[in-house]
Amino acid sequence: MNCESQKLLNEINILDFAVREINLFLDTHPCHQEAMRFFTYYNRLKKEKMKELASLYGPLTLDEAKQTGSEFLWTVQPWPWEGGME
Numbered sequence: 001m002n003c004e005s006q007k008l009l010n011e012i013n014i015l016d017f018a019v020r021e022i023n024l025f026l027d028t029h030p031c032h033q034e035a036m037r038f039f040t041y042y043n044r045l046k047k048e049k050m051k052e053l054a055s056l057y058g059p060l061t062l063d064e065a066k067q068t069g070s071e072f073l074w075t076v077q078p079w080p081w082e083g084g085m086e
Helices: 004-027 033-057 064-066
Strands: none
Touching: 004 033, 033 064
16 A cells, blocks of 8 residues: 555545444434534545545445446455555
8 A cells, every 4th residue: 555545445444443433412402403524424425435435546445336337346456465555
């Protein structure tokens, strides 16, 4: 992994953590409007970053593979430990 791909992956991990945590809060506070806005905003950012990662280095998940049309190629790309995402 190069520095840019690692930076992008770290940003995705941070956003994913925030989205998961607010999702847990919303499980018990489903009508909390500020939490819902937070969730919507950061979930959108996470999806944008995942789309950016997929366009530059290949899809991270099957959902991105479907969106980029490389659904059957994503498993044949080099894995990160094989020098992928460079």
